[in-house]
Amino acid sequence: MDFSYSEEQQMLIKLIHDLGEREKFKDLAREIDKTCQFPFQLIKKFAELGLLGMTLSIEHGGGGQPLLNAIIAIEELAKYSPMIAAPVFESNVGPIKAIDILGSEEQKKKLIPGVCNGEYSVSVCMTEPEVGSDLTALRTNALENGDSYVLNGRKAFITGGGHATHYLVYTRFDNIKGYRGIGSLIVEKGMEGFSFGKQEVYMGLHGMPSCDLFFDNVRVPKENVVLKPGEFNRLMTTFHIERCGNAGMCLGIAGGALAEAKKYAMEREAFGRPICEFQAIQFMTVDMAMKLDAARLLVYRAATNAGGGLPSIYEASLAKAYANEMVVDVTNTAMQIFGGYGYSTEFPVERMYRDAKAWGVAGGTIQMLKIGIAGMLYGRRFDQRK
């Protein structure tokens, strides 16, 4: 077991740190939150630096790097803002990674180079207005018709919705009931019958494109099918890569909040002394650092053991659930250390708290993850329908 960063990882951290300073990412983070404008201008820059598609297969134009490197990059960028980290997240641990593992040669050739140069982005589309945690009850359906499938249904809360060029849609095929009927296919922006709802307004993650998707008799060619029904478990297993990325976002946001809180505690004075000299502040800071480090160990373990492949479901679930709880706790404590200024939008910690809340729902709720973990601990599946 080696708990140190490799030389390559140290260079990656320095590259992002220098970029963040040069490009004034702290100011940019504030700007994004205020204006709700996604930083699209960063996508090309990230592509030039090799940060897009780092984990995707070399033979298709990706970087062939281990998952941990992408997690480190996401973490470093999310210290400023998860919106700044988002293109690196999507292109490394998002649905394009699932396509890299499960898709056909043609799909990879078509999509991966475009994702690596920033021209394409892919969204994952599972949730529906009436179906979230209970995913196997999804209603979107693809009916076989000649050399195509005709897709009908609606998706909700789709990150990248409207902006992404491609959509990995989880759908039922030919109305086959239960999880056995679920597979996935790629829907392209501009296909006839495919439209978008209004932009979601969230508590945090301001600027993130997100909306409902509508499929009204969308004719999807059969070559766009990524996974046919009957392989739902394989589909969900690849999603654990994204869950590690979600946990990486939490490490970054919490790391950013801890840094801000420490700086403030050394500058702010009360009773004639910097507040960092009060033991209550010290203990709060230590608790933040302790929880962040514990989460980092869980996330890095899941990513390290995944290498360039799939993480263990147990390790990825533990990492995500813990990191999701940790980031809310740490950003909340950071606000407390800032006192009244913590509640003011003039300082970044209230934004970090708002951004933190999303991750324990996105990518599967903390409760659903814990149900899965309990099943693995007890060695039996707890069917929620019975």
Ligand SMILES: Cc1cc2nc3c(=O)[nH]c(=O)nc-3n(C[C@H](O)[C@H](O)[C@H](O)COP(=O)(O)OP(=O)(O)OC[C@H]3O[C@@H](n4cnc5c(N)ncnc54)[C@H](O)[C@@H]3O)c2cc1C
């Ligand atoms: C910021 C953000 C980004 C998102 N991005 C995407 C995306 O890109 N693509 C996508 O497909 N979806 C996305 N989602 C949707 C997200 O995956 C769902 O919101 C999530 O899976 C929960 O589903 P739900 O909202 O329908 O909640 P529900 O399933 O209705 O759950 C409501 C509550 O009940 C709890 N609950 C449900 N069943 C049980 C049970 N058996 N035992 C105990 N508790 C239970 C849940 O934990 C939750 O607390 C995003 C959501 C957010 C907030």
